Amino acid sequence: MPAPAWDTIVVGTGGIGSAALYHLAARGARVLGLDQFDIGHDKGSSHGDTRAIRLVYFEHPDYVPLLRRAFELWETLNGEAKTPVFQRTGILQSGPPEGEVLTGLVRAARAHDLPMEQLSAQEVRKRFRGFSIPDHEQAIYDPGGGFLRVEDCVRLHCRLARAEGASLQTGECVRHWYVTGKDVTVETDRNRYVARRLVITPGPWAPRLLPVFAPHLSLLRKSLFWFDPGDDCYTLDAGCPVFLFERGNRTFYGFPAVDDKGLKVAEHSGGRPVASPAELDRHVDTRELEDATLMVRSYLPLAGHQLSHHTTCMYTMTPDGHFIVGHYPEIPQVCVVAGLSGHGFKVASVRGEIMADLALEDATRHPIGFLSPERFAAPA
Numbered sequence: 001m002p003a004p005a006w007d008t009i010v011v012g013t014g015g016i017g018s019a020a021l022y023h024l025a026a027r028g029a030r031v032l033g034l035d036q037f038d039i040g041h042d043k044g045s046s047h048g049d050t051r052a053i054r055l056v057y058f059e060h061p062d063y064v065p066l067l068r069r070a071f072e073l074w075e076t077l078n079g080e081a082k083t084p085v086f087q088r089t090g091i092l093q094s095g096p097p098e099g100e101v102l103t104g105l106v107r108a109a110r111a112h113d114l115p116m117e118q119l120s121a122q123e124v125r126k127r128f129r130g131f132s133i134p135d136h137e138q139a140i141y142d143p144g145g146g147f148l149r150v151e152d153c154v155r156l157h158c159r160l161a162r163a164e165g166a167s168l169q170t171g172e173c174v175r176h177w178y179v180t181g182k183d184v185t186v187e188t189d190r191n192r193y194v195a196r197r198l199v200i201t202p203g204p205w206a207p208r209l210l211p212v213f214a215p216h217l218s219l220l221r222k223s224l225f226w227f228d229p230g231d232d233c234y235t236l237d238a239g240c241p242v243f244l245f246e247r248g249n250r251t252f253y254g255f256p257a258v259d260d261k262g263l264k265v266a267e268h269s270g271g272r273p274v275a276s277p278a279e280l281d282r283h284v285d286t287r288e289l290e291d292a293t294l295m296v297r298s299y300l301p302l303a304g305h306q307l308s309h310h311t312t313c314m315y316t317m318t319p320d321g322h323f324i325v326g327h328y329p330e331i332p333q334v335c336v337v338a339g340l341s342g343h344g345f346k347v348a349s350v351r352g353e354i355m356a357d358l359a360l361e362d363a364t365r366h367p368i369g370f371l372s373p374e375r376f377a378a379p380a
């Protein structure tokens, strides 16, 4: 049997796949990236200008070691970019003291001895002109947090991957993949390829490409709104932080105005179910817009209310809200990242490194046990 033409094929070169492609190529692997769309497209889960990155992690303290490495890799990547892809602005997070956000932040900070500042509502108003949280709430400022320019990260990883010798085919849709002896075969709408290893990072197309997880995954529609900042205090140049507000059972977040596009806000909680990416409704939902406007009025009182831009995106949710990272159950030739549940871009850089580890060495030093695919391998 002749050796396959490729060491590894990466299916999906969006947020995670572009990083995997780069790390595989940088280690000298013969690697092919396949994507149905152009690099940096707006049809999946990696568009809308910015993504929050934070080290003190309320969702689960076990993300912190992965985040430390992710930060290092993004900083290294900044050295290759004309405009920094990672911008450290600090992140201000608020909510009731007994809420999920503040209790989770304190837990993660204690577990990993991380710096953070606890602020009362009055201290928030004094320190961050333009921010107002209710008097009965508190805030935590994480000075290490910031944002990533999401499309630029994808494009930069792909550019660097190509410079390291990776091949990249866009506009090519993968129809099937299957194991052939020790190797894996990928059939697209144009070609058939064989590789030793396959990395599948399909974003919201995961239910189709990764059938074993399909019963456990659900897609949610998410709207992003950009408003006229109204006051200079909400601009990146003025030092406005990224922000996240827990309010009752809802969570809103946003970013300083970057590149004259406006102050971006969105709701992390909620979202309408989406049957498949092709059926995503991209219209402005007036109810969602009203909710976002109301949040701006209460928490960002100096901001304007004029909508300047809008887009929609998708979260791919797992039942526990944590990612799926590792080998496909019972198929060691195939590694996957899926179900990022609306908080996975910040670790894309280290995910790329992990995929390269698993594809080339079958193991990784990174602690990913808590994200094991095996937890969803059983029937739903």
Ligand SMILES: Cc1cc2nc3c(=O)[nH]c(=O)nc-3n(C[C@H](O)[C@H](O)[C@H](O)COP(=O)(O)OP(=O)(O)OC[C@H]3O[C@@H](n4cnc5c(N)ncnc54)[C@H](O)[C@@H]3O)c2cc1C
Pocket (backbone or CB within 6 Å): 011, 012, 013, 014, 015, 016, 017, 034, 035, 036, 037, 043, 044, 045, 046, 047, 048, 050, 051, 052, 053, 172, 173, 174, 175, 201, 202, 203, 204, 205, 209, 222, 223, 224, 266, 313, 314, 315, 337, 338, 340, 341, 342, 343, 344, 345, 346, 347
């Ligand atoms: C509105 C919104 C806000 C978010 N905010 C944050 C945040 O602040 N911080 C954070 O860390 N994370 C955040 N996330 C989550 C994060 O952005 C996503 O989890 C991450 O970008 C998804 O990357 P991905 O590579 O899995 O998916 P994608 O970037 O969508 O990439 C998947 C790729 O696979 C390709 N593909 C799929 N099927 C095929 C096929 N059959 N053949 C060929 N190609 C295929 C697609 O074309 C696509 O390019 C947010 C997500 C959304 C939607």
